Amino acid sequence: MKGKVRFSHGLSVLAMLVVFALSTTAGAASKNLILATTTSTQDSGLLDVLLPVFEKESGYFVKTIAVGSGQAMAMGEKGEADVLLVHSPEAEKKFMDKGAGSSRRLVMHNDFIIVGPAGDPAKIRGVKTSAEAFKKIAHSGSIFLSRGDNSGTHAKEKGLWKSAAVSAEGQKWYQQTGLGMGQTLNVAAEKKGYTLTDRATYLSMKKNLGLEILVEGDAKLLNIYHVIEVNPAKWPKVNSPAAKAFADFMVSKRTQELIGRFGVDKFGAPLFFPDAGKKPESLGL
């Protein structure tokens, strides 16, 4: 009986293959590049500016899968993506140590900020270090919204709780959304809670939020993006020429200029700072 159901699904697949056989050209796969990236590069609009340039120059078609950095790296580890644009340095190092990536290059940075309601119930406005701010949030029991999705931002946030010596997990005031940065900011705005966000996403959404930047400038709040080529030695199906072309493109002089200019006209300040060729140490890590 179940065979019948499976049979009918098989039929559907067959029908579709017929329908699409004409539309998918053979050998198109090598022209496709799967880019797994964090949501911030898409939500901020940066990729909308960069990708058309890359596609035009290289002739590759980029399939952007915007997920958290954690999921992006999980895709890379399975060879399901060709190139990653992520911002979770600790996890990236582990990723490279496993041999999952063949090259990892610094692209750009911006910074994380702690945002919250103008009323600031935990009184963290102007506090110098992120650790102190997190302690104050914990002690006052003010609502804090966590991404809770293994993204780069979530990884950073967990590190900050650790350095503040607070175990936030399971506390009543600590709520995990499991959503992207944009949606988490929306939830924080609605609940009048605090959250950690990258500056780019915050600036691009500021108009509707009513959340203010309360803590910024701590060296610990640096947000660094790397481009990683997935190791073709481990996954032969990875489109490594395309991955290399994309990684090269990201660190090229012209792209770096585009990155540095992105957002200036709209927000009065750049959302990302180009860093290609620099040593991570020079950023204060």
Next chain:
Amino acid sequence: MDLILDGIRMAWHLLVTLDKEVLAVTLLSLKVSGLATLISLVIGVIGGTAIALADFPGKRLMVSVVNTSMGLPPVVVGLFVTIMLWRNGPLSRWEILYTPTAMVIAQTIIAAPIVMGISIAAIQNLPPDLRLQILALGASRRQMVWLLVREARLPLMAGIMAGFGGVISEVGASIMVGGNIKGYTRVLTTATVMETGKGNFDTAIALGVILLALCFAVNYLLTRVQQRERPR
């Protein structure tokens, strides 16, 4: 409230000015879900009629399986289809993950049981003597089945509408197997999720309004077909 009005205004504006991107997204929604519904129609009506008319042990179990599948969660379907289509998955040689084709497959798996379940009920709901009568009038088996399907066309069309409504509005499977790729696999629902994530609520509402309008247009057409020469 203002936001909703802004959204409706924006939807109107996007439609009137024939915004290229929105138009492409809308057309893709229609194409993917329309094709999935069409394939589901074939599978669902044929399969459903066969199950309804045939007598075999375990028929009740089979109908229960179909009826349960009418509520398949799109994300679960999306997850399974994604894993099947992965580069290192069993169907990797098709190379169709993150393409509209993959979305059609996922949506067909969602819609086919809906059409099938309603088809079974529609055929079973016909007076049991009808079959005997038709056969007694000298019809062949094939003619009988065709007449029964014709007789049940009102609920069958309702099944098709339910199937279409199920897939045009689903987001979980489309975003997973399609990837919401700009200009390629972005459909109305996945674009709405993304715009909400970006905080562009007005655009998100506008897309939602367009989705509703599209659904209405399609269902209006289907309803016209359904109500044509209505049986007295």
